[in-house]
Amino acid sequence: xxxxxxxxxxxxxxxxxxxxxxxxxxxxxxxxxxxxxxxxxxxxxxxxxxxxxxxxxxxxxxxxxxxxxxxxxxxxxxxxxxxxxxxxxxxxxxxxxxxxxxxxxxxxxxxxxxxxxxxxxxxxxxxxxxxxxxxxxxxxxxxxxxxxxxxxxxxxxxxxxxxxxxxxxxxxxxxxxxxxxxxxxxxxxxxxxxxxxxxxxxxxxxxxxxxxxxxxxxxxxxxxxxxxxxxxxxxxxxxxxxxxxxxxxxxxxxxxxxxxxxxxxxxxxxxxxxxxxxxxxxxxxxxxxxxxxxxxxxxxxxxxxxxxxxxxxxxxxxxxxxxxxxxxxxxxxxxxxxxxxxxxxxxxxxxxxxxxxxxxxxxxxxxxxxxxxxxxxxxxxxxxxxxxxxxxxxxxxxxxxxxxxxxxxxxxxxxxxxxxxxxxxxxxxxxxxxxxxxxxxxxxxxxxxxxxxxxxxxxxxxxxxxxxxxxxxxxxxxxxxxxxxxxxxxxxxxxxxxxxxxxxxxxxxxxxxxxxxxxxxxxxxxxxxxxxxxxxxxxxxxxxxxxxxxxxxxxxxxxxxxxxxxxxxxxxxxxxxxxxxxxxxxxxxxxxxxxxxxxxxxxxxxxxxxxxxxxxxxxxxxxxxxxxxxxxxxxxxxxxxxxxxxxxxxxxxxxxxxxxxxxxxxxxxxxxxxxxxxxxxxxxxxxxxxxxxxxxxxxxxxxxxxxxxxxxxxxxxxxxxxxxxxxxxxxxxxxxxxxxxxxxxxxxxxxxxxxxxxxxxxxxxxxxxxxxxxxxxxxxxxxxxxxxxxxxxxxxxxxxxxxxxxxxxxxxxxxxxxxxxxxxxxxxxxxxxxxxxxxxxxxxxxxxxxxxxxxxxxxxxxxx
Numbered sequence: 001x002x003x004x005x006x007x008x009x010x011x012x013x014x015x016x017x018x019x020x021x022x023x024x025x026x027x028x029x030x031x032x033x034x035x036x037x038x039x040x041x042x043x044x045x046x047x048x049x050x051x052x053x054x055x056x057x058x059x060x061x062x063x064x065x066x067x068x069x070x071x072x073x074x075x076x077x078x079x080x081x082x083x084x085x086x087x088x089x090x091x092x093x094x095x096x097x098x099x100x101x102x103x104x105x106x107x108x109x110x111x112x113x114x115x116x117x118x119x120x121x122x123x124x125x126x127x128x129x130x131x132x133x134x135x136x137x138x139x140x141x142x143x144x145x146x147x148x149x150x151x152x153x154x155x156x157x158x159x160x161x162x163x164x165x166x167x168x169x170x171x172x173x174x175x176x177x178x179x180x181x182x183x184x185x186x187x188x189x190x191x192x193x194x195x196x197x198x199x200x201x202x203x204x205x206x207x208x209x210x211x212x213x214x215x216x217x218x219x220x221x222x223x224x225x226x227x228x229x230x231x232x233x234x235x236x237x238x239x240x241x242x243x244x245x246x247x248x249x250x251x252x253x254x255x256x257x258x259x260x261x262x263x264x265x266x267x268x269x270x271x272x273x274x275x276x277x278x279x280x281x282x283x284x285x286x287x288x289x290x291x292x293x294x295x296x297x298x299x300x301x302x303x304x305x306x307x308x309x310x311x312x313x314x315x316x317x318x319x320x321x322x323x324x325x326x327x328x329x330x331x332x333x334x335x336x337x338x339x340x341x342x343x344x345x346x347x348x349x350x351x352x353x354x355x356x357x358x359x360x361x362x363x364x365x366x367x368x369x370x371x372x373x374x375x376x377x378x379x380x381x382x383x384x385x386x387x388x389x390x391x392x393x394x395x396x397x398x399x400x401x402x403x404x405x406x407x408x409x410x411x412x413x414x415x416x417x418x419x420x421x422x423x424x425x426x427x428x429x430x431x432x433x434x435x436x437x438x439x440x441x442x443x444x445x446x447x448x449x450x451x452x453x454x455x456x457x458x459x460x461x462x463x464x465x466x467x468x469x470x471x472x473x474x475x476x477x478x479x480x481x482x483x484x485x486x487x488x489x490x491x492x493x494x495x496x497x498x499x500x501x502x503x504x505x506x507x508x509x510x511x512x513x514x515x516x517x518x519x520x521x522x523x524x525x526x527x528x529x530x531x532x533x534x535x536x537x538x539x540x541x542x543x544x545x546x547x548x549x550x551x552x553x554x555x556x557x558x559x560x561x562x563x564x565x566x567x568x569x570x571x572x573x574x575x576x577x578x579x580x581x582x583x584x585x586x587x588x589x590x591x592x593x594x595x596x597x598x599x600x601x602x603x604x605x606x607x608x609x610x611x612x613x614x615x616x617x618x619x620x621x622x623x624x625x626x627x628x629x630x631x632x633x634x635x636x637x638x639x640x641x642x643x644x645x646x647x648x649x650x651x652x653x654x655x656x657x658x659x660x661x662x663x664x665x666x667x668x669x670x671x672x673x674x675x676x677x678x679x680x681x682x683x684x685x686x687x688x689x690x691x692x693x694x695x696x697x698x699x700x701x702x703x704x705x706x707x708x709x710x711x712x713x714x715x716x717x718x719x720x721x722x723x724x725x726x727x728x729x730x731x732x733x734x735x736x737x738x739x740x741x742x743x744x745x746x747x748x749x750x751x752x753x754x755x756x757x758x759x760x761x762x763x764x765x766x767x768x769x770x771x772x773x774x775x776x777x778x779x780x781x782x783x784x785x786x787x788x789x790x791x792x793x794x795x796x797x798x799x800x801x802x803x804x805x806x807x808x809x810x811x812x813x814x815x816x817x818x819x820x821x822x823x824x825x826x827x828x829x830x831x832x833x834x835x836x837x838x839x840x841x842x843x844x845x846x847x848x849x850x851x852x853x854x855x856x857x858x859x860x861x862x863x864x
Contacts, residue, residue, distance in 0.1 A: 312629025
């Protein structure tokens, strides 16, 4: 077995406890990594890989990063999903016997980041835990260590419901039991793409008693303890800023599954994964970072409580009607820093003096904001004003103690005001007086020696010195100066008097810096006691910020206050909130929509690019905006309170799970059908297009019928299968509508207007022309289409081959034997052909029909 040095033995011993993390091992001014950590880190961080000879035949791979620049390297690793264990020296090397003692002082993971440089200002950074119990219940706990908030939810609808819940939150890391089945672990990593961590110790820690007081279910306490134990294990410090876990009753909120959140692009776009182009991008007119985070949380959980919604709408109405006061309020809020994360950093111990100045400036704005809110006539706004409490004692302490422009470091002095502490003032007097004395001594020495270039300087090695150029050495009096250092062109001297004063100055400066650090930590500890007040203030200000943002965006975009009714949804001139902003030219075409018990399913036909998907999405977005308490884009709106929204819009393969577009389509449709109620909203776009024509049409019709007959949910169903429009005759609550389009001089003009009835044409070739397909191809398609529309076969027909897509259904299972050549069979095919209405088919549908009949005919002819 290879023999390692004592230092390497220490490294290996510590690394054994942190196998799933990069161990940043402190050696002097560097964090070093060894073995596999070094190889992997050199690749991920693009730093040089070297080797260390530890007395072995094979040198040890090694790389390192400077201590003062480690933050950026740690950030890079954590953003890639890795963990970093910070191992520091925990004893003074001067007094250590043997190897300096080292310990891991913090484990930084994707979900436990605290440094502001590693956080996104307007996004939460959640870590979650997942616990499973024998009765089939799953409990999910969320916590944002940077803000101190925690939330907890019970789920009893199976693991798929757990995935949907976790997907809807911005989670970076999930803490689970090592006993969770491997299949479930794979689903978490593949479907959510998060870091998995393990914590099996879930016994209740008495330290957390206050945090768990509101949890009256042992399963909730166990689940919360799993997460708290993991956080304490990784952070190894005070968690005074953590708040009680808020219990989330999922049935109190409008449910949005992972498909709907993605398809509707509520908080990020599907393609770019960014805010721009999402509903959040449109609505976020908040001024503070904490207000922006609260808006995102509201958007992810629309309300079902009508009273809560009306309270929000009433406050928005108040802000909407008072532009001047609202504008002044926005200016005041701009001076409020992120109180939530400041409180977290104070508790965590990584706050600096500049942070405390930000805290003071923020708190000084509270009386001004309170007075502004009191000017509004609306009850809800006045209630918000009454919730604001000005912590005058805390502001007074900060005002008396911290200088206005302190340095970033808290260990180099110059952060405490004069007059705050008597002993500190004495040290400063000694230091300042001593430096003045030295300045006067320099002038005195120049006069006595008549050496104009004589100067008194200082460095850390020799302290204070008198420097004289060699050309002037002959002017120095004998015996007064003691030579200290020889330079190329000068000599440096000291005198007993200068040395005495130096000791006084340096002692005062050293003690001054030490005392300042002590005083700063005392101030920080005193502020810790008021963290609950700061967090409460942050919550109130966040709500004020979101509500004024709703009013601001509503006024800017001409949104209207919705009303909520029981039965009939009516939207007059509704608009898509995002698309009208992206267009930016005021040309968006608005449309009405009505849904009630007599008209609960709308079957939408019309060409591609005409606006069917936009029409469907805008309904969902208007509903969501209304149920978070915001005004909505329309001329007037009477909304129904929906319990769930399900969408199947757009096509995408799920390559990670090995699922085709059609399989994804069927899974999303199944999820909607399995979970929707008569109070739900279902939006299905082009169901069935991923398979053959008859398969797709059969599935589409069956889904429409099932929703209509069994679920009774309000539904918008867009399709290119014109045959489905006949369902209006057999399904009493289904209505046909279409998106209007017209032909002008051989080109299609999309009018984007919704009208009653079915569309008359598909305009597929026109859309292909808009997509700039080759002109010969367009001309050929037009010829084929004309032939089909005139009941004539085109001069060349695509023949079936081995690559034809197979049907999900066996279309020949009930056909006669291939050996039968009866006239009756042939007549049957002719009869089928005569029943086909070619004017109702798209070109591709017509080709599929022709192919099917030709294939059927060949099967009925005797083999030669």
